[in-house]
Amino acid sequence: MATPGQRAQTVLITGASSGIGAALADQFARADFNLVLVARGVGRLQALADRLTASHGVKTWPVACDLSDANAPRQLAAAMRRARRPIDVLVNCAGVLHTGAFSSIGQTQQRSMIDLNVMGLTALVAEFAPAMVSRGQGRILNVASIAAFQPVPSLAVYAATKAYVLSLTESLSEEFKGTGVSFTALCPGITATEMLRSAAAEREALAALPGFLIGDADAVAQQGYQACMRGDVICVPGWVNQAVTTAGRAAPKWLLRRISGAMARRLK
Numbered sequence: 001m002a003t004p005g006q007r008a009q010t011v012l013i014t015g016a017s018s019g020i021g022a023a024l025a026d027q028f029a030r031a032d033f034n035l036v037l038v039a040r041g042v043g044r045l046q047a048l049a050d051r052l053t054a055s056h057g058v059k060t061w062p063v064a065c066d067l068s069d070a071n072a073p074r075q076l077a078a079a080m081r082r083a084r085r086p087i088d089v090l091v092n093c094a095g096v097l098h099t100g101a102f103s104s105i106g107q108t109q110q111r112s113m114i115d116l117n118v119m120g121l122t123a124l125v126a127e128f129a130p131a132m133v134s135r136g137q138g139r140i141l142n143v144a145s146i147a148a149f150q151p152v153p154s155l156a157v158y159a160a161t162k163a164y165v166l167s168l169t170e171s172l173s174e175e176f177k178g179t180g181v182s183f184t185a186l187c188p189g190i191t192a193t194e195m196l197r198s199a200a201a202e203r204e205a206l207a208a209l210p211g212f213l214i215g216d217a218d219a220v221a222q223q224g225y226q227a228c229m230r231g232d233v234i235c236v237p238g239w240v241n242q243a244v245t246t247a248g249r250a251a252p253k254w255l256l257r258r259i260s261g262a263m264a265r266r267l268k
Contacts, residue, residue: 008032008033008034008058008059009033009034009088009089010033010034010035010036010085010086010087010088010089011028011033011034011035011036011087011088011089011090011091012035012036012038012080012087012089012090012091012128013025013028013035013036013037013038013091013093014038014039014065014067014091014092014093014094014120014124015038015039015092015093015094015095015143016035016037016038016039016045016048016093017037017039017040017041017044017045017048018039018044019093019217020093020143020186020188020217020220020221020224021039021091021093021094021143022048022217023217023218023220023221023222024091024093024141024221024224024225025037025048025052026052026218026221027221027222027224027225028089028091028225029052029055029056029058029060030056031225031229032056032058033058033088033089034058034059034060034061035049035052035058035059035060035061036060036061036063036080036085036087037049037060037061037062037063038062038063038064038065038067038076038094039064039065039094040064040065040066041064042062042063042064045062045063045064046062048060048062049061049062061083061085063076063079067094067116067120067124068096068112068115068116068119068120070115070119070123072120073120073123073124073126073127074123074127076124076127077124077127077128086131086135087128087131087132087138088132088137088138088139089138089139089140089141089228090124090125090128090129090132090138090139090140090141091140091141091143091228092121092124092125092140092141092142092143092165093141093143094116094120094121095113095116095117095143095161096112096113096116096117097113097155097158098110098112098113098157098158099154099155099158100154101154102156102157105157110157113157113158113161114157114161117158117161117162117164117165118161118164118165121142121165121168122168125140125142125168125172128140129172129176129181132179132180132181133176133179133180133181135180136179136180137180137181138180138181138182139181139182139183139184139228139229139231140169140172140181140182140183140184141184141186141224141225141227141228142165142168142169142183142184142185142186143165143185143186143188143224144162144163144165144166144169144185144186144187145158145159145162145165145187145188145189146187146188146189146236146241146244146245147159147162147163148162148163148165148166148167148185148187149163149166149187149244149245150244162187165185166185166187166234169183169184169185169233169234170183170185170233170234173233182228182231183233184224184227184228184231184232184233184234184235185233185234185235186220186223186224186227186228186235186237187234187235187236187237187241187245188220188224188236188237188238188241189236189237189238189240189241189244219237219238220237220238223235223237224237
């Protein structure tokens, strides 16, 4: 909470209209952050903004923006500067997932994952991190996935984009040491979101997953928010996911590939 004479801090959250992004918006609103809420469509964003303002008394600004457009991050950052709205926390939650065999996913879908999950996220970090450094403080929360820790056949491109997000976050956490800017990678497992429902529609086996493997978006967001504010570099919510990622880092690469391949074949 801002003290008298201090400005309230502002968080910019991409992919804020649903799922983990919307749950993170709620977490930051509870902590009295003002919010810039970004997604492709403004309708659901406006409803979320109205709810958070009514519930928590914070200022909210919904912004419709397609971050897969190469020019969008620069335009978004310029709009924040024109509005004299410094961003204290950047949450990169926008992402896209297409599931299926690599040869069955068209190049348009493959490119959409790379453009948003990799290029859009990287560009936003590049746009907002320098101003945080100049102020001597800031936090960046990048939403990755436990898919970042191992190869995932039938999610090959998606997993590769999330491995990039994790690697970038870890690298920048060291590169920016001493600047006052922290980097956190939130690595959830399978979570009950619209993205999961869309993926299950593409692949029926996902709809049959046992409940204990599916995380709750609010719980994931709470842990992600806390990790971000502590400055933790990696946050893996849930004991099942922690076990999977620990095993993934300890196991030989050849064994990990065999296990991942066998699991993918069983889910066909």
